[in-house]
Amino acid sequence: MEKKVSYDAFWMPFTANRNFKADPRIINRAEGMYCYSDNGTQLLDATAGLWCVNAGHGRKEIGEAMAKQVAELDYSSPFNFGHDIGFEFAERLVSFTPPGLNKVFFTNSGSEAVESALKIALAYQQAKGNTGKFKLIGRELGYHGVNFGGISVGGLTPNRKGFGPLLPTDHLSHTLDIANNAFSQGLPEHGADKAEQLEQLIQFHGADSVAAVIVEPISGAGGVILPPKGYLRRLREICSKHDVVLIFDEVITGWGRLGASFASEAFDVVPDLITSAKGITSGVVPLGAVFAKDEIYQTVVNSAPEGAVEFFHGYTYSGHPVACAAGLATLDIYQREGLLERASGEIGQYFQQGLHSLKDIPSIVDIRNYGLIGAIQFAEPQDGKPIGFDILKRCYDKGVMVRSMGNTIALSPPLIIEKQHIDVIVDTLSNIAKDIPA
Numbered sequence: 001m002e003k004k005v006s007y008d009a010f011w012m013p014f015t016a017n018r019n020f021k022a023d024p025r026i027i028n029r030a031e032g033m034y035c036y037s038d039n040g041t042q043l044l045d046a047t048a049g050l051w052c053v054n055a056g057h058g059r060k061e062i063g064e065a066m067a068k069q070v071a072e073l074d075y076s077s078p079f080n081f082g083h084d085i086g087f088e089f090a091e092r093l094v095s096f097t098p099p100g101l102n103k104v105f106f107t108n109s110g111s112e113a114v115e116s117a118l119k120i121a122l123a124y125q126q127a128k129g130n131t132g133k134f135k136l137i138g139r140e141l142g143y144h145g146v147n148f149g150g151i152s153v154g155g156l157t158p159n160r161k162g163f164g165p166l167l168p169t170d171h172l173s174h175t176l177d178i179a180n181n182a183f184s185q186g187l188p189e190h191g192a193d194k195a196e197q198l199e200q201l202i203q204f205h206g207a208d209s210v211a212a213v214i215v216e217p218i219s220g221a222g223g224v225i226l227p228p229k230g231y232l233r234r235l236r237e238i239c240s241k242h243d244v245v246l247i248f249d250e251v252i253t254g255w256g257r258l259g260a261s262f263a264s265e266a267f268d269v270v271p272d273l274i275t276s277a278k279g280i281t282s283g284v285v286p287l288g289a290v291f292a293k294d295e296i297y298q299t300v301v302n303s304a305p306e307g308a309v310e311f312f313h314g315y316t317y318s319g320h321p322v323a324c325a326a327g328l329a330t331l332d333i334y335q336r337e338g339l340l341e342r343a344s345g346e347i348g349q350y351f352q353q354g355l356h357s358l359k360d361i362p363s364i365v366d367i368r369n370y371g372l373i374g375a376i377q378f379a380e381p382q383d384g385k386p387i388g389f390d391i392l393k394r395c396y397d398k399g400v401m402v403r404s405m406g407n408t409i410a411l412s413p414p415l416i417i418e419k420q421h422i423d424v425i426v427d428t429l430s431n432i433a434k435d436i437p438a
């Protein structure tokens with residue numbers, strides 16, 4: 001295929017630039033469950049882009065709502081001015097959030113939602129008079145975006161190293177335990193006791209110094225690591241006991257991925273703050289949000305003198321009217337088509353059965369899944385070089401787009417997926433996996 005444009009200027013994120021530019025994978029069109037490469041090859045999108053295109057590609061209603069909004073109000077400052085669509089979207093959003101989380105702080109991405117949540121947690125502790133509570137606790141293999149707060153609490157080593165001193169943090173262990181939980185369907189049985197580490201870390205640092213704990217209910221970028229049964233509930237108890245703010249980073253797990261609006265609902269554990277992005281607009285336009293407990297909002301707001309700004313934080317594009325219009329249209333689709341619950345029904349079951357049908361392939365050491373998120377972990381190759389990216393390329397050549405991390409392949413298809421698409425994903429992975437030495 002002859003190149004139409006130069007690939008020189010674009011410094012690509014989280015990509016081996018030289019390698020990619022020598023052998024590019026260019027997607028110029030997408031519709032429904034499919035993307036199309038520049039030579040017209042149809043590619044089944046088994047990852048909903050980057051875990052975000054939950055309503056499927058090319059949803060015209062979203063584009064139409066955005067065009068209408070541009071014609072009506074393209075932009076207005078969110079500092080000291082408001083617009084109805086921002087307030088309307090916020091009200092609509094909190095009809096989906098867990099009980100009590102009825103305030104929304106808008107951002108433009110998941111990374112910004114994380115920074116905002118960490119700062120809200122710190123501001124809340126200060127407003128409450130907990131003046132020594134500044135430490136933040138994250139988790140090994142956690143991914144919380146790429147800004148400085150997010151990489152400080154994050155637990156993926158390559159994302160942290162080389163950027164100098166980070167914020168004062170500590171980290172819980174991750175909960176991946178292949179020895180005891182391999183091939184669990186849904187939440188694993190073993191390992192809830194790992195939550196006790198939080199008690200130990202809080203004792204070690206002193207409860208009067210720990211402000212917040214942030215975890216992804218299911219770690220995505222770290223390899224789709226599921227919480228053992230009872231683990232998140234125990235974290236909740238320990239945070240409540242020590243007045244530590246519990247943040248669920250639901251940038252991936254929100255908006256139907258687990259068959260509910262949020263993981264909090266699916267797992268029946270209510271945190272103090274939730275971060276959101278991606279599926280909030282089905283990936284069509286950047287938008288993120290933090291959902292906060294009413295008590296957190298009231299404490300911060302009421303701590304400032306009447307007439308004074310209460311929280312010195314915000315973005316030029318917080319609650320951008322065009323993004324809010326896209327978000328409202330996305331929520332309409334989710335509700336009209338029952339997409340938020342879909343992963344908890346027959347299609348989620350079919351996805352689970354399909355993935356676990358690969359169990360006996362010798363090169364596969366673990367399969368993990370919940371709702372419409374899944375992972376297949378391959379044995380570490382003899383030479384120690386991770387095999388995931390090689391599998392990604394082989395899948396691409398066979399018309400299926402997957403995500404790779406180390407020796408793991410992650411799947412998170414659009415929520416509109418049908419059984420025949422799952423069959424194609426499973427067959428493709430099966431054929432490739434059978435060719436890989438154990």
Ligand code: PMP
Pocket residue numbers: 050109110111112114143144145146216220221249250251252277278
């Ligand atoms: N948190 C989690 C759990 C994520 O998975 C991501 C993105 N994959 C982010 C935060 C960062 O989101 P963004 O890339 O929109 O900044």
